[in-house]
Amino acid sequence: MMNCQQATQLLSEKLDRPLDTKEKISLGVHTTLCPPCRRFAQQMEELRSISKRYTKDPDDK
Template sequence: MMSCHQATQLLSEKLDRPLDTKEKIALGVHTTMCPPCRRFAQQMEELRSISKRYMKDPDVK
C-alpha cells in the first residue's frame, strides 16, 4: 500500500510528467481510499488552473 507521502509526491510529479501505468494504478487505489490525498489532488489541480489563468492574463484579479 502506498503511503500518503508517496501519493503526494506522485501527485506533484503528475503535473510535470506522465505517470506510468503502475504509478497511475497505485495512486488511484490510494486516493480512492484516502480523503486527505484526494483533497490534496484537487487543491493541486486548482492551483494549476489558477496559475494558467494568471499566466494567460496577469492583469486579471
C-alpha cells in the same frame, strides 16, 4: 501500500510527467481510500489553473 507522502509526490509529478501504469494503479488505490489525498489531488489541479489565470487573465488582478 503507498503512504500519503508518496501519493502526494506522485500527484505533483503527474503535472510534470506521464505516470506509468504501476504508479497510476497504486495512486488510484490510495486516493480511493484516502479523502485527504483526494482533496490534495484536486488542489494540485486548482494550483495549476490558478497559475494559468495569473498569466493569462491579468484583468482579474
